[in-house]
Amino acid sequence: MRRTRSEVSLADAMEDGFRPAAPPAWMRWLPFAYVAFVLLLEVTLQEEWAVSFFLIALPAIAAYAFGPAVVAALTVFAILLEGALAAVSHHLGENHHVTADIATAVVGILSTALAAHRTRQERNLVHANSVAEALMRALLRPVPHQVGHVLAASLYRPSEAGTMVGGDLFDIRATRAGERAIVGDVRGKGLPAVRTVAAILGSFREAAYEAQDLPAVAARLERRLAREAEEIPDEELFATAVLIEYDSRAHRVTVTNHGHVEPVLISRGEVRMLEGPPALPLGLGSLAAADGPVAWSHRLTRGDVLLLVTDGLVEARDTRGDFYPLVDRLRHRFEGRAAPGPADVVNFLNTDLPRHTRNLHDDIAMLAIAPHSHG
The missing domain is CATH 1.20.58 (Methane Monooxygenase Hydroxylase; Chain G, domain 1)
Structure with missing residues (x-):
């Protein structure tokens, strides 16, 4: 099976990390x-x-x-x-x-x-x-070109050169309720964050098939992270995350945002962030006054691309200290043009970001999806 460019970049980056760096x-x-x-x-x-x-x-x-x-x-x-x-x-x-x-x-x-x-x-x-890295290979599996009724592309770039170990995560699953996905960022970096990433992804991959709706999925993740905090122990353990569910029959995507970067929608030649009711990061749900996160929905039709990223992308700085202008760069590339595919968006960011910053100070993960033409 042929791999997309985004899948190749993830696999090749993992393989590169196994080789020690040669002296200059x-x-x-x-x-x-x-x-x-x-x-x-x-x-x-x-x-x-x-x-x-x-x-x-x-x-x-x-x-x-x-x-x-x-x-x-x-x-x-x-x-x-x-x-x-x-x-x-x-x-x-x-x-x-x-x-x-x-x-x-x-x-x-x-x-x-x-x-x-x-x-x-x-x-x-x-x-x-x-x-x-073998553990991260098992956790962050390259996303297939098609998952259920959506096309998908993903990318992971660690802040530590020569290693795939980091605290960002993503996954997407085709379930009876629709295609459910998560993109998240665990507090901390390197090896200490790997255990938490494993806990969240393991819980998500079960809850995605069993939970009735997104708030129920989030509740499962909240409980798992609370147990993880007790076992480590770490009273300040948390993870920001955005959860989505795509309904191909209703052409609608449902979102719960847990202190994470807002999703970006590329639709009909326009680029904008989708904002909705916020929720506390996973692991801090007990501090909320309400009874859990509020899910909200938005139309997602053929030709649209929904992009989920971690804050390592939007907080990447150039030599002057300016943040990476994600929405502006996407508008410059895709606004007023033919509808891109998920791989087009991911590959553009993968090549455009190094022009903005040479040194990454945080891990970067992104996941882009688009309704399949036969969905």
Whole structure:
């Protein structure tokens, strides 16, 4: 089955995280450039200098980028080169040159041990990261091109480069009540947030099929998050989320918003945020005076696209500190034009956001849906 561009970006980003980052090229070339520099000094200096003593630092320089075998080999090379330079100047047997050789050997042994330790730490880090990413792979599954009566596209971008571990979440399920979806953001980042993400998604994937309506789904998530807060324990545990349910027969989408970014509707060449009755974030429902969230509805017909995002997108800043103008950028791209598909919207944001900001300070998740033409 062919994957959409948004599905490819999610899968490829997950696979990329399993590979450790290689040292920069300049760091790998530095030991050899250092040797060339020492030889250049040996040739150009007019007075007699013990230039070979600079080679004592070579093993330590190599330990930053190479493994223990290469560091050990460069240590032997440094000692031999020191001897060759000393022989050229007829000082091979002098005490200070012998002392330099011994010092190089000591530095080489320590640097080899350091390189071995660094290599082990890298392997352990990659293993731990791989386990966490395998969990995220199971949790944040790429959304199929079609789910029930809607077309869909999704994207996830973590704030921490080289890892898929984060606190944002999304999912969509085709149920008898309609297509139900969630996009949310757990308080916190990294590994501590993964457990909460797993709890919310696991509860949603059950409640989406069993609960009578969206407020009932939200109530199930609220209870699950309350139990999670007791087990951790964390009295301040919460998650913002927006829940939707699409009714293909009524051409209507129902929404409950729990302190989350408002959904964005692209309809008939217009782009606007859909605002409705707010509710407290999941996990803080006990503080509400009313009896739970209020669901509200809006028409969603063929040619419309509904976009759900996390605050990492709208709060991404440029070099001047300005937030990413989500609605303005969508209007600039899609207003007054032919109806886009969900993948068009997600792919546009995926390429447009890096032009606004280079460094992400929060995870980003988005889910776009559109009624299927046969829905």
